[in-house]
Amino acid sequence: MSEAVREAPKKERPEFRNIHVTELSNYRMPLASIVSILHRISGFMMFALLPFVLYLLQQSLLSEMTFAYLQGIASQPIVKLIILALVWGYMHHFCAGVRHLFMDLHFGLDKLSARKSAATVLAVSLSLTALVALKLFGVF
Template identity: 40%
Template sequence: MPEITKQRPKYLALHEIRLPLAGFASILHRVSGAGLFLMLPLLIWILQLSLGSTQESADLFKAVTGNLLVKLVLLGLLWAFLHHFCMGIRILLIDIHVGVEKQQAHNSAVAVMVVSLALTLIFGLKLLGAY
């Protein structure tokens, strides 16, 4: 009697995978952590410039942070930090078995997205000089 084997795909079709919102939030948590880690030398350099006691370091700090491209990078890092922070709180709550049901997990993922984007908008407007 011949055995029936299930045909397995030869490649992984990422566009066919339907992740829930919590899955996207988890992936963004990893991406934001990696981005923060990779951009750490830039952040430390900018911090060093801001803490310098000479006029040259103050002028260089103003020149660097006044550049629109640098402001956009800092805005992205601001979002990465806020998302990573909010998602970290969500993960800590899941670790103590709060919000592990399907609907609660979805609601907490929505809350992470909304809060991190809202805080990014508020702090981003301050970073870009709107107020």
Template identity: 55%
Template sequence: MVEAQQDVKKDKPEFRNIGLAQLIHYRLPWAGKVSILHRISGAVLFLLLPFILYLLDQSLASEQTYQAFQGLTSNVLVKIICLGLIWCFLHHFCAGIRYLLLDLEIGISKSESNRSAIIVFFLGLGLTAIVGLKMFAIY
């Protein structure tokens, strides 16, 4: 009896923590990637919220500050930074809707969850591309 239990123990896989060297080769599922990006985009939006509100306040204060704000945003580097913030918002919004649906137990199977994560990822990129085309006056 003891020998049978030891054979079963030896056949079970042993899970250990992932080391830094193994982290490079680890394939994270789409749901994990979207989750990490959701957290990163939320943190960026939270940390930059005072700056964004200050810029909004300055743009609405008077006509002169609005023109100064318009001159600032005509710079290509500032447009790229704004596009990054827009991606953060759009990705966070789309992923938030996905998580609300998951909380309602809609799409909780593995295949549906994977599909919704892929949709959220590319929807955020696609919407950001549309805004970027408009921002850089290409569209």
């Protein structure tokens, strides 16, 4: 009996190795990991720029002259792109946060649902950002 067990062919187990820096360009991350990394980046971006945004809010509330001055600055194209980046950060962080809340409630934890929810987060946040961009750049 022990001979039969010994002679049975062993299954090849997959070998998992750490990724080397030179192999990073060949590695394709899943969509859920991209959304997670973007969630962290957008959260850091909002946190890091919060003092600056609060300062601008304070300055805009001082008087009509400072409001008009900041309104003139905000009409510049580069400033509009910075505002658009902040809007994307907020939209993405909010949508990904709602996704994480649903996952905390044990909804959508399987692989297919997680992939669909990650794609939905990207689609919704980019669509909302595009709508704000159209309004910001005066299309409608």
